[in-house]
Amino acid sequence: MNRQDLKHFLGGVARAIPRTTRWPLSTWGLTRNAGGELKRGGVALGGLLERYRSPLYVLDQARLDGNAARFLATPPGCARGAEPYYSYKTNPVPRVLQRLHLQGVGAEVASPYELWLALELGVPPSAIVFDAPAKTPDAVALAIDRGVGLINLNGRGEIALVAELARARHKRPRVGLRVVVPGGRAGQFGERIETGAALEAFREARARPELDVVGLHSHVNGEISTSAGLEALVTPMLAFTERLRRELGLELEVLDFGGNLACPTVARLPARALRLAVTFGREPDPRPPEAVLTIEDYLAQLISRVERHATARGVARPRIFLEPGRAMTSDTMMLLTRVLSVRGRDDAGATWAILDAGINVAEPVPHEYHHLLAVAPRSAETQRYRLTGPSCTMGDLLYPAWELPELAAGDALAIMDTGAYFVPLSTCFSFARPAIVSVHDGQVEELRRAETFEDLVARDQLAPPRVKEPRRSWPAARVDLRH
Amino acid sequence: MNRQDLKHFLGGVARAIPRTTRWPLSTWGLTRNAGGELKRGGVALGGLLERYRSPLYVLDQARLDGNAARFLATPPGCARGAEPYYSYKTNPVPRVLQRLHLQGVGAEVASPYELWLALELGVPPSAIVFDAPAKTPDAVALAIDRGVGLINLNGRGEIALVAELARARHKRPRVGLRVVVPGGRAGQFGERIETGAALEAFREARARPELDVVGLHSHVNGEISTSAGLEALVTPMLAFTERLRRELGLELEVLDFGGNLACPTVARLPARALRLAVTFGREPDPRPPEAVLTIEDYLAQLISRVERHATARGVARPRIFLEPGRAMTSDTMMLLTRVLSVRGRDDAGATWAILDAGINVAEPVPHEYHHLLAVAPRSAETQRYRLTGPSCTMGDLLYPAWELPELAAGDALAIMDTGAYFVPLSTCFSFARPAIVSVHDGQVEELRRAETFEDLVARDQLAPPRVKEPRRSWPAARVDLRH
Numbered sequence: 025m026n027r028q029d030l031k032h033f034l035g036g037v038a039r040a041i042p043r044t045t046r047w048p049l050s051t052w053g054l055t056r057n058a059g060g061e062l063k064r065g066g067v068a069l070g071g072l073l074e075r076y077r078s079p080l081y082v083l084d085q086a087r088l089d090g091n092a093a094r095f096l097a098t099p100p101g102c103a104r105g106a107e108p109y110y111s112y113k114t115n116p117v118p119r120v121l122q123r124l125h126l127q128g129v130g131a132e133v134a135s136p137y138e139l140w141l142a143l144e145l146g147v148p149p150s151a152i153v154f155d156a157p158a159k160t161p162d163a164v165a166l167a168i169d170r171g172v173g174l175i176n177l178n179g180r181g182e183i184a185l186v187a188e189l190a191r192a193r194h195k196r197p198r199v200g201l202r203v204v205v206p207g208g209r210a211g212q213f214g215e216r217i218e219t220g221a222a223l224e225a226f227r228e229a230r231a232r233p234e235l236d237v238v239g240l241h242s243h244v245n246g247e248i249s250t251s252a253g254l255e256a257l258v259t260p261m262l263a264f265t266e267r268l269r270r271e272l273g274l275e276l277e278v279l280d281f282g283g284n285l286a287c288p289t290v291a292r293l294p295a296r297a298l299r300l301a302v303t304f305g306r307e308p309d310p311r312p313p314e315a316v317l318t319i320e321d322y323l324a325q326l327i328s329r330v331e332r333h334a335t336a337r338g339v340a341r342p343r344i345f346l347e348p349g350r351a352m353t354s355d356t357m358m359l360l361t362r363v364l365s366v367r368g369r370d371d372a373g374a375t376w377a378i379l380d381a382g383i384n385v386a387e388p389v390p391h392e393y394h395h396l397l398a399v400a401p402r403s404a405e406t407q408r409y410r411l412t413g414p415s416c417t418m419g420d421l422l423y424p425a426w427e428l429p430e431l432a433a434g435d436a437l438a439i440m441d442t443g444a445y446f447v448p449l450s451t452c453f454s455f456a457r458p459a460i461v462s463v464h465d466g467q468v469e470e471l472r473r474a475e476t477f478e479d480l481v482a483r484d485q486l487a488p489p490r491v492k493e494p495r496r497s498w499p500a501a502r503v504d505l506r507h
Numbered sequence: 508m509n510r511q512d513l514k515h516f517l518g519g520v521a522r523a524i525p526r527t528t529r530w531p532l533s534t535w536g537l538t539r540n541a542g543g544e545l546k547r548g549g550v551a552l553g554g555l556l557e558r559y560r561s562p563l564y565v566l567d568q569a570r571l572d573g574n575a576a577r578f579l580a581t582p583p584g585c586a587r588g589a590e591p592y593y594s595y596k597t598n599p600v601p602r603v604l605q606r607l608h609l610q611g612v613g614a615e616v617a618s619p620y621e622l623w624l625a626l627e628l629g630v631p632p633s634a635i636v637f638d639a640p641a642k643t644p645d646a647v648a649l650a651i652d653r654g655v656g657l658i659n660l661n662g663r664g665e666i667a668l669v670a671e672l673a674r675a676r677h678k679r680p681r682v683g684l685r686v687v688v689p690g691g692r693a694g695q696f697g698e699r700i701e702t703g704a705a706l707e708a709f710r711e712a713r714a715r716p717e718l719d720v721v722g723l724h725s726h727v728n729g730e731i732s733t734s735a736g737l738e739a740l741v742t743p744m745l746a747f748t749e750r751l752r753r754e755l756g757l758e759l760e761v762l763d764f765g766g767n768l769a770c771p772t773v774a775r776l777p778a779r780a781l782r783l784a785v786t787f788g789r790e791p792d793p794r795p796p797e798a799v800l801t802i803e804d805y806l807a808q809l810i811s812r813v814e815r816h817a818t819a820r821g822v823a824r825p826r827i828f829l830e831p832g833r834a835m836t837s838d839t840m841m842l843l844t845r846v847l848s849v850r851g852r853d854d855a856g857a858t859w860a861i862l863d864a865g866i867n868v869a870e871p872v873p874h875e876y877h878h879l880l881a882v883a884p885r886s887a888e889t890q891r892y893r894l895t896g897p898s899c900t901m902g903d904l905l906y907p908a909w910e911l912p913e914l915a916a917g918d919a920l921a922i923m924d925t926g927a928y929f930v931p932l933s934t935c936f937s938f939a940r941p942a943i944v945s946v947h948d949g950q951v952e953e954l955r956r957a958e959t960f961e962d963l964v965a966r967d968q969l970a971p972p973r974v975k976e977p978r979r980s981w982p983a984a985r986v987d988l989r990h
Contacts, residue, residue, distance in 0.1 A: 113899060113937045118967045134899035135937040140960050145969075155899055158847035158861035181848055211904070212850065212859050212895045245901065364641035365664055367695065376695050378641035412695045416596060416617035416639055418728065421694070453931045454596045454618040473966045477623050483956045484601045486628075 065463030114349030200239025357443035382413010548946030597832030683722025840926030865896010
């Protein structure tokens with residue numbers, strides 16, 4: 025058997041392995057109308073592209089409200105809930121943020137721009153948490169002046185900066201300190217508990233009367249998808265609060281457990297799944313639903329653990345801050361795109377389709393699992409497609425293998441779970457950026473208009489005289505050769 | 508020896524391996540003034556950051572003019588030179604494009620936006636080549652109406668589209684056909700020569716009287732860095748022109764060899780180099796200078812090959828179109844950035860420094876070699892740094908290992924060769940995008956102003972009423988717990 029035949033044979037085997045799971049449409053509150061067309065929030069999706077052009081980000085407002093409510097709920101048996109601060113960097117669309125704030129979610133900001141945006145949107149400063157690996161003096165000064173609820177210092181290096189700015193302003197900002205739990209990767213973040221650096225940082229911060237040291241802050245590396253993963257963060261954080269109490273007499277008001285909770289329907293694609301998809305055309309499997317903590321289970325486990333700990337030690341239950349990003353908004357948005365053209369089958373038996381959305385607006389898709397649906401399927405039978413974006417580069421391969429009903433130019437597809445890291449990582453690579461609309465109760469509202477070509481050069485100084493005819497005279501050369 | 512010790516030991520070994528090459532400052536026309544500060548185009552770089560804020564893209568106009576002249580030159584012994592069409596997607600900054608056009612370089616556009624931009628900049632339509640894997644009817648119609656010099660059809664699927672639009676307009680557009688040479692990867696591009704599909708596509712296009720079939724177009728996969736790599740494209744293209752002549756009686760006016768010529772000072776980092784840098788702190792080696800074809804050698808080899816082929820067959824020497832991107836502009840820009848903060852050494856003995864430029868404005872850096880220089884070194888001795896960007900994510904690691912003089916907050920660094928795929932792949936991830944200036948003969952000119960916070964929400968519909976106080980009363984809760 026030659027290499028090509030072997031590939032075909034193995035490809036057949038790989039494709040014949042049944043999918044272990046398949047998310048139903050109800051996962052996203054999707055339905056199909058009588059004609060088979062997808063609907064969300066009471067709105068038929070095909071029509072949206074006619075009205076707002078393709079591609080188009082679509083927010084499901086009810087789901088956004090629902091996720092906010094889930095994060096704000098008090099788990100059964102717990103005294104109080106947690107306080108979620110939405111990670112602005114995940115999806116900084118003002119109307120999305122405003123909606124979350126209206127529900128009672130705070131703002132977690134990680135740059136001068138995000139701090140400005142939260143204040144501009146009218147978020148009460150007390151409902152803002154300011155994180156960042158390296159804060160600029162201007163941003164810290166603004167945070168102090170406005171009375172931001174919590175400034176999480178990234179490490180000892182930021183203590184003097186914040187203390188001196190506070191002193192000059194006769195203010196006493198509320199600060200937390202970011203730590204790295206034993207075994208965790210530090211990178212550019214935090215002070216290690218196991219080396220003693222974290223304790224020293226607290227000691228140093230407490231020695232500055234200008235600082236009101238109220239919080240302990242940590243994140244895990246990667247994502248939290250299981251109880252064990254959550255435990256690996258919570259247990260050492262609680263143990264460290266004991267040391268702070270014992271050695272520094274510090275009773276913390278706030279435990280900030282950061283973000284990183286997974287979205288069940290999204291997952292980083294393992295290298296093996298990618299190889300199978302590229303080489304053998306095998307569609308990647310989604311993560312099994314039971315593999316990921318729900319928001320409810322996450323909160324119940326986390327809060328009850330903290331409350332038990334406080335009760336056992338006879339101390340006040342600290343406030344629990346969370347900084348959800350992905351878990352709050354991933355599944356609240358989708359990206360609608362149209363097929364631009366369909367090409368013949370390639371050597372591996374897959375048909376290529378070129379979409380009007382590529383890595384420019386869907387950066388995470390090549391390396392994350394994102395479900396893909398036909399908006400108005402032409403048939404029940406499916407075939408295997410390779411789907412690329414519109415840009416003129418081979419790297420614009422979104423889905424190396426996906427089963428879809430037969431496609432033709434103009435057909436619409438829905439890329440699911442695009443509410444985290446799609447909009448902020450979008451680029452203007454060859455194309456302007458799309459509009460964002462929300463759907464709710466059959467109503468459509470434009471949250472952000474599509475970028476125009478003029479927008480793309482609005483910051484440019486154009487040379488006053490237009491470009492002259494190039495030195496080389498193409499038309500003349502052309503004539504020479506044609507006759 | 509435990510794992511940690513072993514890592515330290517091996518790290519020492521890895522670091523002790525001397526660098527095989529090191530580019531001198533003159534590579535980029537850089538000098539240092541008496542105080543040791545870097546200068547380019549007669550401008551001291553430190554002062555630029557004061558005036559235009561950091562980070563900042565800086566274009567060396569003389570080098571841009573120089574690269575254009577190099578691509579336009581006729582190699583010794585050749586009858587004529589090639590016709591370069593700059594790949595707009597590589598760096599679509601109007602003033603950069605205008606400068607290239609003034610020198611006589613044409614425009615290679617790959618999207619409706621890029622076509623619009625070229626026309627807006629006053630590029631004569633005859634000096635525009637329109638490529639794209641899936642062209643939209645509107646863009647094709649515009650290209651036909653304006654008389655674009657060459658429309659390269661991506662495959663058979665585009666023949667009918669272009670022919671029908673042409674017929675409706677009573678025009679006869681000049682078209683080429685993109686092919687894939689034997690052994691090449693097709694992906695979403697072109698028709699294969701080896702399956703006969705390419706010949707069939709030409710036959711079909713020639714049968715449409717509305718189309719003036721003048722060109723043959725191909726690209727290699729990846730980059731062209733050696734004579735052998737160029738030969739692997741040119742030989743089968745020339746052989747295919749013979750088949751077209753023989754079987755269809757078609758004498759081509761244009762051979763379009765696409766882009767992909769490497770920039771000598773930039774290279775994709777091999778996985779091994781990345782592992783050594785991350786794990787052992789070993790600074791990656793640049794590609795040896797002699798490993799990459801110069802623009803001159805590339806042109807000489809390509810053009811003489813085509814001319815010999817024409818002479819041998821007694822036919823007119825076809826026009827040679829090129830679509831350089833990286834080779835034209837990579838080394839004409841750099842990105843200046845400042846150190847925001849410096850952290851202590853980590854377990855592997857590297858000191859962490861956080862810069863104000865990260866993957867948001869330097870997307871290629873984590874996976875490509877880009878030289879890095881201190882703008883005003885504090886000492887001749889160096890130490891090993893890990894350099895990250897400012898965003899609140901571990902993934903924002905730009906340089907896992909780089910030797911630099913001692914750094915302190917505020918120090919400026921220059922990331923070299925940022926003239927290809929930096930600006931178009933930049934994002935608004937937590938930060939606004941920087942300004943672009945040019946330096947030339949001691950003069951500085953702003954080509955694109957920095958983005959403002961207001962710009963970032965200019966397309967957003969803000970809800971008329973500001974967000975109300977969140978439902979949960981943070982300040983009250985705070986008071987409860989603090990006393």
